[in-house]
Amino acid sequence: xxxxxxxxxxxxxxxxxxxxxxxxxxxxxxxxxxxxxxxxxxxxxxxxxxxxxxxxxxxxxxxxxxxxxxxxxxxxxxxxxxxxxxxxxxxxxxxxxxxxxxxxxxxxxxxxxxxxxxxxxxxxxxxxxxxxxxxxxxxxxxxxxxxxxxxxxxxxxxxxxxxxxxxxxxxxxxxxxxxxxxxxxxxxxxxxxxxxxxxxxxxxxxxxxxxxxxxxxxxxxxxxxxxxxxxxxxxxxxxxxxxxxxxxxxxxxxxxxxxxxxxxxxxxxxxxxxxxxxxxxxxxxxxxxxxxxxxxxxxxxxxxxxxxxxxxxxxxxxxxxxxxxxxxxxxxxxxxx
Amino acid sequence: xxxxxxxxxxxxxxxxxxxxxxxxxxxxxxxxxxxxxxxxxxxxxxxxxxxxxxxxxxxxxxxxxxxxxxxxxxxxxxxxxxxxxxxxxxxxxxxxxxxxxxxxxxxxxxxxxxxxxxxxxxxxxxxxxxxxxxxxxxxxxxxxxxxxxxxxxxxxxxxxxxxxxxxxxxxxxxxxxxxxxxxxxxxxxxxxxxxxxxxxxxxxxxxxxxxxxxxxxxxxxxxxxxxxxxxxxxxxxxxxxxxxxxxxxxxxxxxxxxxxxxxxxxxxxxxxxxxxxxxxxxxxxxxxxxxxxxxxxxxxxxxxxxxxxxxxxxxxxxxxxxxxxxxxxxxxxxxxx
Numbered sequence: 001x002x003x004x005x006x007x008x009x010x011x012x013x014x015x016x017x018x019x020x021x022x023x024x025x026x027x028x029x030x031x032x033x034x035x036x037x038x039x040x041x042x043x044x045x046x047x048x049x050x051x052x053x054x055x056x057x058x059x060x061x062x063x064x065x066x067x068x069x070x071x072x073x074x075x076x077x078x079x080x081x082x083x084x085x086x087x088x089x090x091x092x093x094x095x096x097x098x099x100x101x102x103x104x105x106x107x108x109x110x111x112x113x114x115x116x117x118x119x120x121x122x123x124x125x126x127x128x129x130x131x132x133x134x135x136x137x138x139x140x141x142x143x144x145x146x147x148x149x150x151x152x153x154x155x156x157x158x159x160x161x162x163x164x165x166x167x168x169x170x171x172x173x174x175x176x177x178x179x180x181x182x183x184x185x186x187x188x189x190x191x192x193x194x195x196x197x198x199x200x201x202x203x204x205x206x207x208x209x210x211x212x213x214x215x216x217x218x219x220x221x222x223x224x225x226x227x228x229x230x231x232x233x234x235x236x237x238x239x240x241x242x243x244x245x246x247x248x249x250x251x252x253x254x255x256x257x258x259x260x261x262x263x264x265x266x267x268x269x270x271x272x273x274x275x276x277x278x279x280x281x282x283x284x285x286x287x288x289x290x291x292x293x294x295x296x297x298x299x300x301x302x303x304x305x306x307x308x309x310x311x312x313x314x315x316x317x318x319x320x321x322x323x324x325x326x327x328x329x330x331x332x333x334x335x336x337x
Numbered sequence: 338x339x340x341x342x343x344x345x346x347x348x349x350x351x352x353x354x355x356x357x358x359x360x361x362x363x364x365x366x367x368x369x370x371x372x373x374x375x376x377x378x379x380x381x382x383x384x385x386x387x388x389x390x391x392x393x394x395x396x397x398x399x400x401x402x403x404x405x406x407x408x409x410x411x412x413x414x415x416x417x418x419x420x421x422x423x424x425x426x427x428x429x430x431x432x433x434x435x436x437x438x439x440x441x442x443x444x445x446x447x448x449x450x451x452x453x454x455x456x457x458x459x460x461x462x463x464x465x466x467x468x469x470x471x472x473x474x475x476x477x478x479x480x481x482x483x484x485x486x487x488x489x490x491x492x493x494x495x496x497x498x499x500x501x502x503x504x505x506x507x508x509x510x511x512x513x514x515x516x517x518x519x520x521x522x523x524x525x526x527x528x529x530x531x532x533x534x535x536x537x538x539x540x541x542x543x544x545x546x547x548x549x550x551x552x553x554x555x556x557x558x559x560x561x562x563x564x565x566x567x568x569x570x571x572x573x574x575x576x577x578x579x580x581x582x583x584x585x586x587x588x589x590x591x592x593x594x595x596x597x598x599x600x601x602x603x604x605x606x607x608x609x610x611x612x613x614x615x616x617x618x619x620x621x622x623x624x625x626x627x628x629x630x631x632x633x634x635x636x637x638x639x640x641x642x643x644x645x646x647x648x649x650x651x652x653x654x655x656x657x658x659x660x661x662x663x664x665x666x667x668x669x670x671x672x673x674x
Contacts, residue, residue, distance in 0.1 A: 068435070073420035074635075083410035086437045090448075095455060098405070098435040100423045111427075118432060225622040251622065258624075282618065285562040285588065287595075298411075 005046045014042040025142055026116075040139055066094045066308065067115035071103040071151065072128035076279065077297055081149055084301020085124055092309055094121070103128065109140050116144060122308045127151020130162050131194040145311035149304040150297070152320055159311060161304050164322035165195050168293050169202020171327055172246045172274050175291070177210055179272050179333055181244030185216035187231050187256055188248045189223040196220070199248050199276065216240040225282075228255020236263050243271055244333075250275035250282040253290045257332060261287065272333040276325075289330035296323055342383045351379040362479055377476055403431045403645065404452035408440040408488065409465035413616065414634055418486050421638020422461055429646055431458070440465065449477050457481060459645045464488020467499050468531040482648035486641040487634070489657055496648060498641050501659035502532050505630045506539020508664055509583045509611050512628070514547055516609050516670055518581030522553035524568050524593055525585045526560040533557070536585050536613065553577035562619075565592020573600050580608055581670075587612035587619040590627045594669060598624065609670040613662075626667035633660055 011021035016039065024031045024039035042048075066089050072078050082098075089096050097115055101108035112123065122145040127133055135153040136146060145159075152160030176184055186203055188196050200218060207214060216235055221227040228251060235242060236259070247253035253275030257267050267273055267288045275283060278294035300323050307317050348358035353376065361368045361376035379385075403426050409415050419435075426433050434452055438445035449460065459482040464470055472490040473483060482496075489497030513521055523540055525533050537555060544551060553572055558564035565588060572579060573596070584590035590612030594604050604610055604625045612620060615631035637660050644654050 073423060074417055079416055080411050083437060086410060086435065090436060093451075095451065096435045098423065098433045099427060100420060114430075114432065225618075251618065255622075281562075281588065285592075 005048045007048070010039065010043045010046055010048050013046060014038050062121050062312070063119040064094050065097055065115075065118060065120045066305070067097045067099070067112070067118075067120040067123045068126065069099055069101050069108060069111055069115075069123060070126045071101050071108075072126075073100040075128040077150055077295070078126045078128050080297035081126055081301035081304070084298035084303075085126075085149075085305040086301075087298070088302045088305035088309070092305075094309070105134075108136070112136060112140050116140075116142065120144060122146065122312045124149055124304055124308055125151075129193060129195065130165060130198070132160075145308060145316060147304045147308045147311065149300065156319055158319075159307055159317050159321075160319070161300055161307065161321040161323065163295050163300070163325055165198035165325075166202035166205075167322075168276065168325040169199035169204075169246075170206040171202075171325070172199070172276075172293070173203045173206035173210070175274060175327060175329075175333065176244035176246065176272055177206075177212075179244070179268070181272050182212060183215040183242050184212070184244040184246065185214055185235065185240070185242045186218040186246045186248070187228060187235075187252050188218055188220045189227075189252065191220040196248060199246075203246055215242050223249050223251060225251040225255040225258075228252035229259045230255075232256040232259035236260075236265070245271055245273045247273060247275050250277050250279045250290055250292050253292065253332065254282050254286045257286055257288050257290070268331065268333050268335055274333055278326075278328050283328075283330070286332075288332045291330045291333040292328050293325035294328055295325050299323070342385045344385070347376060347380045347383055347385050350383060351375050381475075399458050399649070400456040401431050402434055402452075402455060402457045403642070404434045404436070404449070404455075404457040404460045405463065406436055406438050406445060406448055406452075406460060407463045408438050408445075409463075410437040412465040414487055414632070415463045415465050417634035418463055418638035418641070421635035421640075422463075422486075422642040423638075424635070425639045425642035425646070429642075431646070442471075445473070446477050449473060453477075453479065453481060459483065459649045461486055461641055461645055462488075466530060466532065467502060467535070469497075482645060482653060484641045484645045484648065486637065493657070494655055496644055496654055496658075497656070498637060498644065498658040498660065500632050500637070500662055502535035502662075503539035503542075504659075505613065505662040506536035506541075506583075507543040508539075508662070509536070509613075509630070510540045510543035510547070512611060512664060512666075512670060513581035513583065513609055514543075514549075516581070516605070518609050519549060520552040520579050521549070521581040521583065522551055522572065522577070522579045523555040523583045523585070524565060524572075524589050525555055525557045526564075526589065528557040533585055536583075540583055552579050560586050560588060562588040562592040562595075565589035566596045567592075569593040569596035573597075573602070582608055582610045584610060584612050587614050587616045587627055587629050590629065590669065591619050591623045594623055594625050594627070605668065605670050605672055611670055615663075615665050620665075620667070623669075625669045628667045628670040629665050630662035631665055632662050636660070 011018045021039050024036045070078050099111040126149045132154045133151045135155040135158050148160040152162045219231040253273050275290045275292035278292045283290040283292045348355045358376050361373045407415050436448040463486045469491045470488045472492040472495050485497040489499045556568040590610050597604050612627045612629035615629045620627040620629045
């Protein structure tokens with residue numbers, strides 16, 4: 001049997017009452033800033049932090065409330081994840097408290113404080129991009145289990161879930177190779193996104209494994225259809241011979257397809273074009289329906305909620321969970337004939 | 338001074354104890370179904386229902402919780418409204434409890450029951466279309482204030498807020514007339530949507546006021562870009578002369594523009610095309626950016642939340658509140674030159 005540090009130990013070490021120590025750590029009541037810091041430092045030194053979640057589970061009646069903090073309430077990535085989380089939590093009879101942090105760390109902190117005050121059992125924190133983000137400060141969450149969704153935490157000890165963009169990049173190239181394409185290029189969005197880097201890296205790896213090199217330099221720009229058109233016009237004007245184009249989202253793919261068709265270049269006969277995101281309007285409404293990857297965001301939301309429920313029961317799944325994207329094959333890479 | 342019916346009056350009239358009458362109306366405790374019905378009927382006959390909200394405000398401590406019931410968590414109409422509601426409620430220090438009814442009345446009822454059990458102060462009920470919907474049963478909500486958003490309630494005594502599609506239809510035609518167009522036609526989605534009917538009616542009214550008739554029959558189909566292309570091909574093949582086309586959403590407008598351009602018909606020089614919804618990807622990414630109407634859904638969400646907060650304070654705004662759409666003028670109706 002191991003000896004565990006209790007809140008009483010922290011209070012004793014700081015020469016304070018149990019009530020004051022509790023208030024200081026829980027952010028309730030009026031406590032002088034220096035007292036709060038003293039308690040927090042003492043708790044940290046004694047290693048109290050680590051067992052708060054377990055203690056809370058015993059001490060506190062579960063509220064059945066889950067806090068869902070979204071960075072982007074109108075986002076087309078976070079929304080399906082939010083819907084998926086609600087799928088799981090609704091069935092598990094948990095109520096969802098929703099807030100919009102607008103990606104602002106200060107607002108996020110305030111919202112989490114308010115949710116903690118309402119006694120949430122756990123927090124799902126949804127980002128709008130796959131770029132890793134700093135974790136919420138321990139002094140803010142005080143042991144409430146968290147799962148980071150889509151935008152993972154930079155702390156490997158946290159529970160995070162996102163998509164495996166590297167694997168998707170590999171799969172994109174392998175699909176093009178499988179269609180007999182060997183003159184391949186990438187049309188990308190902004191270079192600094194993790195999604196961009198991971199997909200490009202995966203694609204490079206698959207090309208290297210096939211003993212091939214890209215037939216044109218990767219063109220970076222933005223995520224808009226207009227850039228897809230412009231970049232493809234540049235590609236055509238350059239005279240670079242390409243029979244497979246991996247576009248890092250569906251809007252780029254749509255712009256590329258429109259540009260190829262305008263220049264009398266057939267898709268997929270002359271160039272196979274593959275996109276990313278399976279955004280229905282863009283991918284299916286294009287004159288040539290687009291082969292693309294579905295990020296399975298709704299399923300990710302469901303899975304994240306299950307991970308959180310498990311963490312609340314004391315079985316956290318630490319580290320990064322990567323979910324596979326699904327390849328949806330349409331006419332832009334495989335001719336109907 | 339008016340005499341108001343109290344819960345005691347209802348209990349007396351039903352020959353029951355105050356506690357039983359309260360339980361029956363609040364859905365708490367174990368009450369036989371016939372007793373519940375008796376109390377509900379008696380309450381209705383005595384006109385007790387109308388003041389439940391006011392009583393609850395006195396009796397019950399406000400929870401600061403607002404229930405948000407969405408019919409469509411991934412919907413591109415309800416999501417901005419949800420974000421707008423959160424804007425207002427967050428600032429007002431109300432927490433938002435979110436559930437997804439998936440448009441199923443039974444699920445909606447269950448979710449509202451659970452929210453009532455958590456003591457929500459009010460409910461925002463978001464629909465995915467402007468078609469009116471039956472109100473939630475009084476026995477389910479028992480006096481909790483409700484505002485119906487986007488999909489209004491069929492009961493004119495309820496508080497509802499949606500867009501004024503009739504006015505938008507008029508404004509669309511008047512904009513085309515203002516650009517010197519007199520040979521006008523409508524390209525529509527499904528005929529049975531309230532949004533379709535209201536926009537067409539508004540357009541017809543504006544044409545009648547201008548002493549004009551449509552130059553082609555209104556073509557009904559679905560909301561997809563492909564139908565926009567097909568319908569416009571039909572229009573061109575028919576030989577009907579049109580210099581202004583009112584498309585009832587942006588995807589139809591985009592399909593129409595693509596079809597016109599393919600046939601060498603210039604937009605807007607030969608035909609001005611106007612859309613609806615200001616869906617950024619479709620409206621701005623089209624080769625000819627699309628003049629369209631913004632439904633101001635986020636502002637609607639904010640306004641709905643203010644209406645609800647007002648109702649919670651005992652000042653409900655009954656009936657239908659119609660919000661204006663905003664005309665966003667782009668190149669599809671007004672040439673840059």
